[in-house]
Structure formats: structure tokens, C-alpha cells
Amino acid sequence: MKCMEPIQGLSKARRKLWGNPQNVISWAFMKQLREHNETRKVYACNPYIEVYQFRDNLYGLFNQNCDGAGDVWQWLIVGPEKCLLVDTAFGLGDMKALVDEISGGKEIIVVNTHDHFDHAFGNCRFGRAYCHESLVPLLEAQNEHMWDYLWDKKTGETIWLDFDKKDLPKFKPYEIIGVPDGYTWDLGKGYLVELINSNGHGGPGASMYLDHSNKILFPGDNICSDISGCGNVSYPIEECSLYKYRECVRRLVSRIDEIDAIFPMHFICDLESRMLEDVLECLNAILEDPEHNYDFVTETINPNDVNGPKRIRFSRYIKGFSIISYSITEKEEPPVPSAIRALSK
Ligand SMILES: [Fe+2]
Numbered sequence: 246m247k248c249m250e251p252i253q254g255l256s257k258a259r260r261k262l263w264g265n266p267q268n269v270i271s272w273a274f275m276k277q278l279r280e281h282n283e284t285r286k287v288y289a290c291n292p293y294i295e296v297y298q299f300r301d302n303l304y305g306l307f308n309q310n311c312d313g314a315g316d317v318w319q320w321l322i323v324g325p326e327k328c329l330l331v332d333t334a335f336g337l338g339d340m341k342a343l344v345d346e347i348s349g350g351k352e353i354i355v356v357n358t359h360d361h362f363d364h365a366f367g368n369c370r371f372g373r374a375y376c377h378e379s380l381v382p383l384l385e386a387q388n389e390h391m392w393d394y395l396w397d398k399k400t401g402e403t404i405w406l407d408f409d410k411k412d413l414p415k416f417k418p419y420e421i422i423g424v425p426d427g428y429t430w431d432l433g434k435g436y437l438v439e440l441i442n443s444n445g446h447g448g449p450g451a452s453m454y455l456d457h458s459n460k461i462l463f464p465g466d467n468i469c470s471d472i473s474g475c476g477n478v479s480y481p482i483e484e485c486s487l488y489k490y491r492e493c494v495r496r497l498v499s500r501i502d503e504i505d506a507i508f509p510m511h512f513i514c515d516l517e518s519r520m521l522e523d524v525l526e527c528l529n530a531i532l533e534d535p536e537h538n539y540d541f542v543t544e545t546i547n548p549n550d551v552n553g554p555k556r557i558r559f560s561r562y563i564k565g566f567s568i569i570s571y572s573i574t575e576k577e578e579p580p581v582p583s584a585i586r587a588l589s590k
Contacts, residue, residue, distance in 0.1 A: 254279040256309055257292035258337070259407040264313030265545060268471040268567065271512035275316070279307070288346055291338035293408065296347065299508070299515060300459055304347055308334040310363050311395050313405045313551070315471055315511045317363045320463055322456055324432020327352040331454055331463045332510060333374070335392070336367025336414040354430055356440070356454060358465030358510060359447025360384050361583045366391060368421075369414050375430075377442050378423030380450025386582035389416035394590035429457075441497075443467055445475035445490030448580035453493075460505035462497070468524065470513035472560070473569045475528075478535040479577045487535075487571055491528040497521050516566075523564040531561050535573055543570075550590060 248266050252275060279285065284298040295307040306319040320331040321344060328348040333340065333355060344353055357365045357376040360383040368374040368384065376384060392413050397404050426442035437457040445451055446466040454463040467475040467490060476486030497504065504518040530538045539559035547553055560568040 252276050252279050254307075254309075255285060255287045255295050256307070257287075257408070258309045260309065260405070261403065261407055262313055262405045264405075264551065267315055268512070271315075271470045271567075274470070274513045288343055290342040290346055291340060293338040293412065294340070294343060296343070300461075303456075303459060303461065303508075305508070305514065306334075306340075306343070308337065308363075309406055311335040311337060311392075311403075311406050311408070312362065314363060315469075318508070318510050318514065320508055320510075321347060322432065322438065322459070323348045323351065324434075324436040324438075326433025327354055327430075329354045329356060329430060329432055329438050329454075330371075331356055332358055332364040333367030333370060334363055336370050337408060338412050340367055340370045354432075356430075356438075356452075357384065358453065358463065359451040360580075361447060361466070362391075362587060364465075364510065365583070367414065369416050369419050371419065373420040373422065375422045375424055375440075377440060377450045377452045378425060379442075379448075380452070381421050381423040383448075383450060383580060383582040383584075384421045387416065387584040388588075391416070391584040391587040394587050441493065443490060443493045444486055445493065446473075448486065449489075450580075453497075455504065457503070460503060462504045462507045462518065464507055464509055466510055468507060468509045468516070468520075469511050470509070470516075470567050471511060473524075473563065473567055474571070475569060477572045477574055477577075478531075479574045482532065482535075485577055487528070488532055491525070491532060494521060494525045494528060498525050520563070520566055523566060524569075527561055527563045527569050531559075531569060531571065535559070535571070540568070550586075 286296045297305040302323040304321040308317050310316050322329045328351045355371045355374040429437045429439045439455045441453040443451050443453045476490040478487050479485045507516040508514045539561050543558050544555045558570045560570045
């Protein structure tokens, strides 16, 4: 039985081991894209990242995940005067040189969707990163040992992905600037990108970014063709992360004329925005009765904590798309910085 047959991509890194099997539709999309897309390119300054062009000024920087979870996108918008980079992955290879080469050396504005390993560990490659103000303390916990869990302590070999240790960043403190919901950046000549505080995946500081010119929404990990893990349920329900995320989706649906396409951070991208209405319908059904309005239950391992306790997850299908998965917990736990979680693996 075939399961995640290797994709013949151009990245220098080689996959050794995966965590949980990934969704077959996502895998088929990535196989076609990575093996046949005419825009795919690898630059000599960073042989780990495959670059794909999706619009005149929008580039997808495809990174293989350094641990066993799904491969990850970074999105680069090249504006008239400045460029904006959504997320920094694990920081593998010289990312700054790559962005400089694609943008022609324009000033780089780095923003984060959330602080997870595969989204923000590369921040220190850049001198400054912006995020929602609630995310600042999580990013401040980053440290020089946060990548150590990628190595087997006995053999000294990487566990999941084969790459050169010297190509990860040497951690150095960088400026972290928190901004409020609705903050916008001007990339020149009125080219605006807006931060939308989403909650959900990544906690209270998680954010989406809306490119007003291309009418593209970057939703972080809240929308994903594999599994959309966009918050959990606890009581009182109005205080839980899934409920707060639903409020965000309601606002997005009310602004649907401002959004043409959705580019998540993993797997299938360039989704039509009409799917937001189906996401809202799914969230409404779950929140009406989380303990019964699911389609199936699974016990999963956390790919970032394979020896940890199994998680009971409830899942409900989003019409025409993937699933929303959630746990039901007694109370809402504040997020632990990924850079701290990494130390205990
Ligand atoms: Fe992720």
C-alpha cells in the first residue's frame, strides 16, 4: 500500500521519517505542483527552499518540515517599494539572501501567523519581526537550543529530515514588534497588508494577513487541506479558542468581497474564498453541540511529542474541503511558547 511516496522535489534536504500520515488529496496536489509546476525554482543561495510563483508579485517559498509534521509555505509579497514575508519556517538555509534575490533587495517586513516551530524559528535570520501584540511573549522565549530536538541524542543524526547542521541559524536576539488587530503595512504606493487577529490555531496571538491589492488571505494554520486545527472547546464556551476563532470567521465572511483567494501555510493553496462560508457552517454546527456534532473521533500522536500522551480528537467535515479537528478540555490552557516546548522533547 502506497503511503506518502516520496515526491521528486528540487530541495537539497531529504526526507527520512514522517509523523502522522497526511491527507491523500493534499499529497496529490503537492506531488503535481512540486514535480510539474513550470515556475518552480531553487536559487543557489538557498538550496533547501523551492520557490513557486503564484501571482505577478506573490511567491511561495516551500520548506520541507525539519520535523515529522507537514511541509510548510512561507509567502512573499513583493510590493512597489517593500516586500512582506509571512512566516520564517525553521530558518533552514540563507533565507535573507533568498528573499533579497527574489525582491531585488527591497526592504523586508517579516510577520508571523503564530509562534510554532515550523513558522517562526527562522525569525532570527532577520533583524525584526512583527506580530499581534499577544504573540510577543511567545516569540521572546526563543533561544539557541530550540532546534536541538531535531537530532537523535544517541546517534547525533537528524531524526526526520536530512540537512546540514551548519545551515540552521545561530540564534541571535532580534526586535519583536507587537501590533494591534487591524494594523496595516504600506508596501509602497498604497499597497496595503492588514493583520487580522484570529485566535484559534496558535492561541490568542495568532493572526491572518490580508493583502488588499491581490485580495488574498493568508490564514496561518487555521485553514489547512490536511487537518484544520483551529482551536479547542472548553467551558464556558464563549471563552474557548474555537468560539473566538468562529467570531473571526464571521467577520471574514462579512468581508468576503475583499477576499478572492486563500493561501494557507501548508499544502493546497489558492483556494476560492467561498469556502469561508463552509468553514463557518462547520464551526456553527460544532459549537452548537461539540460533544455530539462531530463526524468521527481519533486518537492521534502529536508529531512534535511522539512519546507524549495520545490526544482524543473530534473531527467534522467542512463541505467540499478538509476537516476541523478539536479537543474538548476542562479549561482553556494558555499557550506554551513553542521554543520552550522544544526544550522538553
Ligand atoms: Fe504549521
